Amino acid sequence: MSHTALPALSQGVNDLRASEIRELLKLINRPEIISFAGGIPDPEMFPLDKIGTAYAAVLADPALARDAFQYSISEGYPPLREWIVGYLKSHGIEAALERVLITSGAQQALDFLGRAFIEAGDPVVVTDPSYLGAIQVFGTYRPRFIAVPMDNEGAKLAELREAFAQKPKFFYLTPDFCNPAGITTSLARREAILDLAHEFGVAILEDSPYEELRYDGARIPSFAALECQRRAKNPALPALVIYIGSLSKVLTPALRIGWIAADGALINKLVLLKQASDLHCSTVNQIIANDIARTSHANQVAKLRSTYKLRRDAMLAALKRSMPIEVHWSIPDGGMFIWLEFPDSVDCTALLERAIKEENVAFVPGSAFYATQPKRNTARLSFSLGAPERIEQGIERLATLVRNILQANSAAA
Numbered sequence: 001m002s003h004t005a006l007p008a009l010s011q012g013v014n015d016l017r018a019s020e021i022r023e024l025l026k027l028i029n030r031p032e033i034i035s036f037a038g039g040i041p042d043p044e045m046f047p048l049d050k051i052g053t054a055y056a057a058v059l060a061d062p063a064l065a066r067d068a069f070q071y072s073i074s075e076g077y078p079p080l081r082e083w084i085v086g087y088l089k090s091h092g093i094e095a096a097l098e099r100v101l102i103t104s105g106a107q108q109a110l111d112f113l114g115r116a117f118i119e120a121g122d123p124v125v126v127t128d129p130s131y132l133g134a135i136q137v138f139g140t141y142r143p144r145f146i147a148v149p150m151d152n153e154g155a156k157l158a159e160l161r162e163a164f165a166q167k168p169k170f171f172y173l174t175p176d177f178c179n180p181a182g183i184t185t186s187l188a189r190r191e192a193i194l195d196l197a198h199e200f201g202v203a204i205l206e207d208s209p210y211e212e213l214r215y216d217g218a219r220i221p222s223f224a225a226l227e228c229q230r231r232a233k234n235p236a237l238p239a240l241v242i243y244i245g246s247l248s249k250v251l252t253p254a255l256r257i258g259w260i261a262a263d264g265a266l267i268n269k270l271v272l273l274k275q276a277s278d279l280h281c282s283t284v285n286q287i288i289a290n291d292i293a294r295t296s297h298a299n300q301v302a303k304l305r306s307t308y309k310l311r312r313d314a315m316l317a318a319l320k321r322s323m324p325i326e327v328h329w330s331i332p333d334g335g336m337f338i339w340l341e342f343p344d345s346v347d348c349t350a351l352l353e354r355a356i357k358e359e360n361v362a363f364v365p366g367s368a369f370y371a372t373q374p375k376r377n378t379a380r381l382s383f384s385l386g387a388p389e390r391i392e393q394g395i396e397r398l399a400t401l402v403r404n405i406l407q408a409n410s411a412a413a
């Protein structure tokens with residue numbers, strides 16, 4: 001029998017590691033587990049009736065159906081791009097059809113932008129912690145990550161200035177209710193970061209899948225909107241903000257609709273990348289997304305806000321009631337995540353193992369979300385799934401375990 005060894009993998013692919021999130025997603029389906037791990041939208045909230053009606057309407061119209069199941073242009077379905085342009089305008093972003101590319105979710109947008117900008121060894125700045133999927137996909141292009149810590153207003157400016165002085169290709173962040181830390185970048189911090197970006201000529205990759213999921217306070221203008229205001233006064237100012245949007249969290253992730261809104265010359269290149277990569281997003285899904293975005297986006301936002309707010313409040317109240325005082329957590333104004341920081345003696349991977357075995361509770365250890373130096377005493381809890389009572393129960397169980405561990409640690413010390 002002959003064995004043929006495959007050639008060595010490229011370094012970027014070889015370095016990929018299975019994500020702890022993917023392994024943990026398997027646990028969500030076991031009924032006895034209360035899982036705060038997933039970080040996915042609640043499927044009960046999907047607008048299934050609207051989706052059904054939209055598909056039926058396509059199939060009932062032979063001409064439309066023929067187009068819907070045909071190849072289509074790489075830029076994306078024009079009516080959906082028009083809806084996106086209108087959506088962006090309503091949030092102060094001066095977009096135009098030729099400055100919008102539809103991608104297969106925000107994740108593909110991150111992939112394309114990584115591929116477009118990163119040569120191996122290029123510095124790239126991310127927040128510390130950052131969205132795992134961004135770290136993973138940028139990592140395949142082998143940048144030198146510079147991770148900038150955050151306070152409760154966002155990335156710290158002194159550290160960001162030092163990072164920008166190293167001439168990175170871009171700064172990647174999720175300004176609203178970030179995944180995983182739940183922090184929102186304040187308006188003052190956004191303006192200061194934009195100043196820095198223009199001072200050093202660093203692109204800002206603004207990833208905003210959660211921006212509609214706000215439960216408290218007023219919307220803060222996006223980096224893209226703030227830059228538009230500045231460019232209206234000073235048209236010579238370059239457009240450094242690249243805005244990434246997604247329908248995954250408001251409508252449904254399975255349609256795989258995201259977009260990039262950016263400078264027209266960049267979009268032209270990215271369209272070629274889209275063509276080379278997968279030609280275009282599913283035509284029929286774009287037609288459906290256009291239909292339900294127009295009929296249901298606003299209703300969905302209202303429904304999600306009121307449901308997730310109750311769940312966030314339940315988790316925050318249960319944490320306050322039951323967690324030992326040595327444990328700290330973020331208080332997010334929106335999104336799906338609360339970030340926990342335990343005393344240094346707590347290793348959250350070990351905590352997770354025990355939480356699953358002893359208490360039937362799951363979460364994601366925070367170490368997965370660091371591009372450079374993992375902090376093992378952190379954890380991400382998602383509150384998007386499950387009734388408030390079940391969330392409370394899960395937090396109480398986790399708190400009991402944490403209390404026992406802290407007591408055992410202090411007795412051993």
Ligand SMILES: Cc1ncc(COP(=O)(O)O)c(C=O)c1O
Pocket residue numbers: 039104105106107108131133174179207209245246247248253257258
């Ligand atoms: C910050 C962030 N960016 C991007 C994505 C990917 O979203 P999409 O479904 O649009 O690809 C996620 C998904 O969880 C996310 O949390």
